[in-house]
Amino acid sequence: MRNRTVATVIASSAIGLLLAACGGPPGSGGGGADGSSEAEKHAQQVYDKINGLSGQERTDELVRLAEEEGELSIYTSNSDMDDLVKGFEDAYDIKVSVYRGNSESVLQRVLQEQSAGFHGVDTVETNALELNVLNKEGFLAPYESELRDQVREEGQAENWTASRFNVFVIGWNTKLVKPGEEPKTLEELADPKWKGKVSLELSDVDWFAAMVKYYEDQGMSEAEIVELFKKISSNSKVVKGHTVQGELLSAGQFSVAASLYSHTVDKAAEAGAPVSWHPSSGKPVEPIVLRPNGIGLMKTAQNPAAAMLFVDWELREEGQQVFADKFRIGSMPSDSDPLEGLEAVEVPESELLDNGKKWDDLYAEVVKGGEEVSGG
Amino acid sequence: MTTASPALGQETVAEPARWRRWLPTPKMLILGMVGLAIGYLALVPLYYLLWGTFFDGNGVTFGGFERAYGHSQILPLIGNSLWFAIGAAVLSLVVGTSLAYLNVRTDVPFKALFFAASIVPLIIPGILYTISWIFLASPDIGLINRLIEPVFGSGAIDIFTIWGMVWVEGLHLSPIVFLLMVAAFRSMDPSLEESALMSGATRWQVFRKVTVPLTRPAIVASILIMVVRSLESFEVPALLGLQNGIYVFTSRIYFVLRSYPPDFGAAGALAVGLLVLALIGVAMANIVGKSGKNFQTVTGKGFRPRPMELGKWRPVMGVAIVLYFILTVIAPLVVLLYTSLLKFYTAPSWDVFKTMTLDNYRELAGMSKAMTALQNSLALGLGSATLVMAFMAIAAWIVVRSRIRGRHLLDQLAFVPLVIPGLVLGLALSFVYLRSPIPIYGTLFILLIAYVTRYMPYGMRYAVISMHQISNELEESAQVSGASWWQTFRRVLLPLLAPGLLAGWVYILVVSFRELSSSILLYSPGNEVLSILIFEQFEDGEFTVLSALGVVMVLTLILLVSIAYKLGAKVGLNRN
Numbered sequence: 001m002r003n004r005t006v007a008t009v010i011a012s013s014a015i016g017l018l019l020a021a022c023g024g025p026p027g028s029g030g031g032g033a034d035g036s037s038e039a040e041k042h043a044q045q046v047y048d049k050i051n052g053l054s055g056q057e058r059t060d061e062l063v064r065l066a067e068e069e070g071e072l073s074i075y076t077s078n079s080d081m082d083d084l085v086k087g088f089e090d091a092y093d094i095k096v097s098v099y100r101g102n103s104e105s106v107l108q109r110v111l112q113e114q115s116a117g118f119h120g121v122d123t124v125e126t127n128a129l130e131l132n133v134l135n136k137e138g139f140l141a142p143y144e145s146e147l148r149d150q151v152r153e154e155g156q157a158e159n160w161t162a163s164r165f166n167v168f169v170i171g172w173n174t175k176l177v178k179p180g181e182e183p184k185t186l187e188e189l190a191d192p193k194w195k196g197k198v199s200l201e202l203s204d205v206d207w208f209a210a211m212v213k214y215y216e217d218q219g220m221s222e223a224e225i226v227e228l229f230k231k232i233s234s235n236s237k238v239v240k241g242h243t244v245q246g247e248l249l250s251a252g253q254f255s256v257a258a259s260l261y262s263h264t265v266d267k268a269a270e271a272g273a274p275v276s277w278h279p280s281s282g283k284p285v286e287p288i289v290l291r292p293n294g295i296g297l298m299k300t301a302q303n304p305a306a307a308m309l310f311v312d313w314e315l316r317e318e319g320q321q322v323f324a325d326k327f328r329i330g331s332m333p334s335d336s337d338p339l340e341g342l343e344a345v346e347v348p349e350s351e352l353l354d355n356g357k358k359w360d361d362l363y364a365e366v367v368k369g370g371e372e373v374s375g376g
Numbered sequence: 377m378t379t380a381s382p383a384l385g386q387e388t389v390a391e392p393a394r395w396r397r398w399l400p401t402p403k404m405l406i407l408g409m410v411g412l413a414i415g416y417l418a419l420v421p422l423y424y425l426l427w428g429t430f431f432d433g434n435g436v437t438f439g440g441f442e443r444a445y446g447h448s449q450i451l452p453l454i455g456n457s458l459w460f461a462i463g464a465a466v467l468s469l470v471v472g473t474s475l476a477y478l479n480v481r482t483d484v485p486f487k488a489l490f491f492a493a494s495i496v497p498l499i500i501p502g503i504l505y506t507i508s509w510i511f512l513a514s515p516d517i518g519l520i521n522r523l524i525e526p527v528f529g530s531g532a533i534d535i536f537t538i539w540g541m542v543w544v545e546g547l548h549l550s551p552i553v554f555l556l557m558v559a560a561f562r563s564m565d566p567s568l569e570e571s572a573l574m575s576g577a578t579r580w581q582v583f584r585k586v587t588v589p590l591t592r593p594a595i596v597a598s599i600l601i602m603v604v605r606s607l608e609s610f611e612v613p614a615l616l617g618l619q620n621g622i623y624v625f626t627s628r629i630y631f632v633l634r635s636y637p638p639d640f641g642a643a644g645a646l647a648v649g650l651l652v653l654a655l656i657g658v659a660m661a662n663i664v665g666k667s668g669k670n671f672q673t674v675t676g677k678g679f680r681p682r683p684m685e686l687g688k689w690r691p692v693m694g695v696a697i698v699l700y701f702i703l704t705v706i707a708p709l710v711v712l713l714y715t716s717l718l719k720f721y722t723a724p725s726w727d728v729f730k731t732m733t734l735d736n737y738r739e740l741a742g743m744s745k746a747m748t749a750l751q752n753s754l755a756l757g758l759g760s761a762t763l764v765m766a767f768m769a770i771a772a773w774i775v776v777r778s779r780i781r782g783r784h785l786l787d788q789l790a791f792v793p794l795v796i797p798g799l800v801l802g803l804a805l806s807f808v809y810l811r812s813p814i815p816i817y818g819t820l821f822i823l824l825i826a827y828v829t830r831y832m833p834y835g836m837r838y839a840v841i842s843m844h845q846i847s848n849e850l851e852e853s854a855q856v857s858g859a860s861w862w863q864t865f866r867r868v869l870l871p872l873l874a875p876g877l878l879a880g881w882v883y884i885l886v887v888s889f890r891e892l893s894s895s896i897l898l899y900s901p902g903n904e905v906l907s908i909l910i911f912e913q914f915e916d917g918e919f920t921v922l923s924a925l926g927v928v929m930v931l932t933l934i935l936l937v938s939i940a941y942k943l944g945a946k947v948g949l950n951r952n
Contacts, residue, residue: 073901079916096900102913104634105897108803116810120818202618203634207843238618243917245508250519251721253510264917265377272731356637364631368449368621 032323039119039300043141046304047297051144058145062312063092064342065305072096072306075110077103077123078293083322088313096304099309103127107134114300116138119240123307125295127348129206131160138297143308147315147332154346155331160296162331163314164323166209167262167339169277171246176255179280186211186285189258190231197255199237203247206347207259207362210289214345229366232258238367245376250275261338262288266327292331389412397681403861405698407778410770413631413788418789421796423802429644440641444628446648456617457607459624460541467603467909469544472553472598475700477587478693480561481569483637483683485694489701491941492934494558496705498551498886498934500712501910502611503701504926509535509544510615511715517723536619545612547704549605553598556838559876563845569684579684585615594842595666597837600657604794607650633799643797651797662775709930716924736924745904750932752820753889753906760827763885764835764900765877767828772839790836798893801826805898818900826894831884835895836881842876843869861907882937889929 051064066072072094076083099121101109106246107130107242112118114137116210124134128372134140140159148161155162176197183189189198201207215225237254239245246264249257250273265277279286295314302305313319320330329338352359395588399659429440447453475493478484497505498635512520515531524532534540570580588595610626616626625887629646632639686693715721717732738747768790774780775787793801805826816822846869854864870877892907913922 077915079912099899099901100908101896103909105799105802106640108638108799109806109897112803112806112810116807118817120840201612216731239619240614240618241914243914243919244503244615246917247507247721247919248510251723253514254516267917268720271719273722340426360631360634368623 015284028238032191033199039302039307043297043299043304045303047141047143047308050305050308051142053145055134059312062305062309064349065154066303066309069303069306072310073099073101073120073122074125074310075101075106075121075123077101077127078107078125079127080322080326080328081110083325084314084319085321087318088310089220091318092309092315094309096186096310097182103130106130110139110298111137119298119300119302121298122301122303123295123297123310126293127165128157128292128294128347129352130161131294131296132353133159134296135159139299141299141301141304143297143311143369145312147312150330150333151315153290154290154293156266157292157294157349160294160314161294161311162294163319164293165329166291166293167329167344168204168210168259168291169262169265170256170258170285171249171260171265171275171277172256173249173252173254174274174276176252182204182279183285184282186227186232186258187255189235192235194235194256196235196237198232199245199254199257200233200236200238200367201242201247201257202238202240202367204259205350205359206291207289208363208366209285209352209359210347213348213351214287226362226366231370246275259289263327270327281359284342287337288342288346289347290339290344291347292349294331303350380932388756401861406770406862407780410767411774413767414786414790414832417825417832420806420808421801421829422792424807425644425647425796425800428640428800429648437641440639440643441648442634442646443639443642444645445629446480449623450628453625453628456622458615460545460617460624460777461606462602463538463542464545464549464606465599467539467542468553468602469595469598470796471546471700472550473595475550475697476557476561477583478697479641480558481566481587481684482686483565483690483694484686484697485690486697486701489697490554491938493697493701493705494551494554495886495931495934495937496694497548498883499889499930500708500926501890501907502548502609502613502928503914504712504923505548505708506612506615507710508829511541511593511711520707522723532550532552536616537618538622540908541616541622544616546608546798547694548612549602550603550704552601552834552883556594556598556841557591559838559842559879560591560732560845560873563842563872564590564926566684568683574946577942585821592664593661594841595663597841600654600661601794601834601837603749604650604654604657607653608795629797635796640800645799647797647800651792654791654795658788659784661837662787694800709927711924712930715920716927718920720920720921727741734901736921737928739918739921740924740928743909748902749904749906749909752823752903754936756820756823756827756905757885759824760831760888761881763824763828764831764884765839765881768832768835768880769873769877770865771836771863772843773869774789775840776843777851778807787836787840791833794833798830798891799897801829802894802897805829805894818903820903820920821907822898823895823903826898827888827891830894831888835880838876838880839873842873846872878940880888882940884932885940886937889933 010157033243039352046065050058050065053061070093074085074096076098077100081098081100085098088094089096090328099106099109103126106126110121110124124131124140131140135158142159148156153164155165170183172188178181183194188194212229215221215228220228227305235283236258239248242261242264246268247255248254249260250268260277262277265275268275295311297304297311299306315332320332320334323330324334353368430436430438432439439740479487481488500508510518512518513533513535515534516520517537517538518531518533519530521533535544551609564587567588569582572586573579579584608626610624610630613622613624613627614630616622625646630648631644632642634808717734717735718728719731719733719735721729768810770788771790775783805822806817809822809825816825850872851864854868855861859867889906891905892911895905895907896911899905906925910922910925913925
């Protein structure tokens with residue numbers, strides 16, 4: 001019709017526009033940080049000032065500065081954030097906005113915003129792995145306080161601080177597993193008598209890595225350990241997501257879940273569901289696996305004082321009580337420690353950060369090990 | 377009708393001089409704008425995807441392909457995927473087409489049920505629909521299995537098989553086919569079938585030799601969308617397949633995007649595979665549609681759609697429809713409603729009925745974000761459905777009617793977003809709008825752009841199919857009588873396209889309520905949408921509250937779609 005075709009017009013102008021808008025290829029990251037120095041300098045000053053103070057003087061100055069800022073932006077994957085924020089807003093004259101997603105999208109969002117020099121977030125509250133990535137990228141500023149010094153040792157990470165722990169336990173359906181027949185160890189679940197009655201979760205690589213390390217310390221070889229997990233896997237039904245796993249466990253789709261969160265079990269049991277991780281007599285299956293979740297301060301925070309005050313809040317009694325009410329394990333040791341006397345192992349976070357792919361592949365292989373045996 | 381989108385302003389100012397020199401007429405301006413908008417919306421995420429796939433820090437790479445496909449078990453994965461996708465496509469095609477045919481062309485009883493049957497499976501979030509089916513048909517705890525146990529023995533039906541996956545996915549997708557085929561059958565002159573009948577053909581012969589060939593463009597489009605959709609789907613395979621170790625192709629995408637750093641190269645390579653498949657499909661659909669006048673059933677001759685009498689088959693069909701309705705709508709909905717009244721799921725018994733409460737609904741009503749989220753979802757759903765269908769009506773004219781060179785590229789471009797993973801779309805948009813001088817990042821507009829992009833492919837198929845059915849002679853006579861292109865489009869074509877456009881509009885409105893994968897990255901505090909709320913409840917393990925939310929969503933959308941159909945009927949959109 002015209003000597004110019006729709007195709008070329010569309011293609012050329014759209015690509016032209018896109019390139020103009022981006023000013024470079026995606027994925028090149030970095031850049032864009034010009035002008036952030038100003039914000040960064042201001043935040044650094046506030047952090048340094050407060051980190052240098054202590055006692056009542058620190059608290060008073062922090063509250064004064066934070067209320068002066070009057071706002072706070074949190075990015076989080078923490079499902080108890082609403083209750084935490086409510087208490088915080090009641091206590092202080094600060095308006096909080098919360099972005100909540102899964103830990104992957106929290107991380108991707110911060111990475112995207114930082115690479116574009118957009119300072120949308122003051123403090124990030126999410127899982128250990130993602131916080132370690134942010135720290136590795138150099139986005140986090142140190143937080144110091146007397147509160148931090150009291151946090152369980154596993155939770156005093158570099159440039160971020162644990163607020164609570166996810167605890168992986170072995171849970172069962174109390175209607176299907178009679179008192180006295182509960183599993184005593186994870187190894188037991190490799191026994192053919194549990195065939196088709198166990199459940200593994202598709203993405204619990206961190207739990208898996210922690211257990212592998214534990215067995216290695218017990219003197220087992222890697223081949224033996226993988227063999228053990230493959231046997232467990234061949235007894236297992238694989239599900240995706242702990243919510244689905246918990247729901248199907250209480251519905252009786254399987255009898256035992258090898259890697260449940262303790263709070264999922266406790267919360268369901270509170271509602272009356274026939275699930276438990278405490279046997280009728282004796283101790284729960286050991287070891288339990290601890291994975292910290294925590295909070296870190298952004299170097300480019302627009303409201304650095306409010307961010308620090310919020311970290312304080314999470315670690316103080318008020319914050320820790322919110323976690324306890326939801327059957328979560330807070331990071332501050334307390335008198336009624338639900339983990340008292342239990343052997344616990346940690347998720348090897350730095351190993352997972354450095355060799356993530358290796359562990360992902362290994363766990364995927366283990367989980368698929370069930371395929372040949374129970375398939376069809 | 378307003379067709380301004382935030383992205384659009386940019387392009388029109390970008391090259392005003394050229395447009396004025398070469399394309400001065402309003403017609404070309406409108407066409408140009410629509411073409412540019414589609415190109416822009418499709419190319420931004422595509423460019424981002426391809427860049428991540430083929431380039432790393434050092435230059436061009438094909439490592440992503442190796443990581444994605446160079447896997448010892450890739451063949452069984454592809455085998456499972458194809459089996460699953462083709463099975464689900466065939467099931468949804470058969471079910472959707474039969475229902476549409478019965479509804480539009482025959483005097484089948486219980487027509488009111490069709491409406492609910494066509495919408496409800498679309499509304500229920502995939503994860504709830506699938507879990508409802510676990511509660512119904514698991515060999516261990518399934519309610520249906522318990523019902524039929526005395527006759528067939530225990531665990532007679534097993535949902536955790538590839539057949540179970542096909543069943544759930546096929547039923548969940550069948551509304552798309554139903555909506556497409558209803559539009560196609562409505563625009564079909566029944567005199568063609570009547571002549572065949574009078575010439576002595578049996579009803580089955582008529583269906584096979586006349587009806588089906590006439591709706592071939594719609595059938596091809598349905599197959600295309602269904603196959604691509606099922607190839608991409610991970611929810612159903614993850615919940616039903618994994619239990620017995622049935623892995624599909626997309627489980628690879630899940631694994632490579634989950635680990636850190638996410639392997640966008642491999643995810644992109646997998647998406648590129650789907651893209652090639654989809655583009656071949658679109659090309660095929662165009663070749664089928666090209667046979668020109670064969671499908672143009674809306675011509676200058678008026679016709680009165682007269683329902684065919686089913687005779688002795690009427691009661692049989694009636695029973696079949698009631699059964700289908702019970703299986704796809706009532707059963708999962710009842711499970712959902714039942715669960716929403718409990719504190720935790722447990723099999724029904726008298727004791728359980730005594731403990732039922734409305735606590736979950738009370739909790740929902742107490743959620744401050746619930747109202748905002750509902751409003752935002754409504755605004756986005758209505759906005760994106762209207763924008764997409766308005767743009768695609770014009771785009772379909774370009775593709776089907778115009779002789780502009782490269783028009784088929786437009787069709788291909790509009791289909792591209794279907795294969796782009798939601799997360800990648802979210803990343804691409806935040807990348808662009810974080811750097812854009814126009815403040816779109818952090819507002820509801822970025823979600824609107826994402827939704828319009830995601831639903832463009834569906835809108836295009838609905839519009840193109842309808843356009844294929846309308847004969848040129850109607851436009852030609854309008855133009856001969858002195859109407860301008862725009863007058864013709866508005867007064868002649870738009871009313872004739874209306875059944876197809878309305879069907880597409882309804883589809884987009886309904887599914888936009890469920891969009892999560894790109895929303896989760898792009899929403900901002902205060903701009904929450906319902907799917908974010910669903911995600912949060914799910915993460916918190918509030919399964920019973922989630923069921924209550926599902927029930928509320930079904931009721932809201934049924935009300936909304938009923939109003940849309942009523943209004944449609946009033947202005948003559950609905951010809952039945």
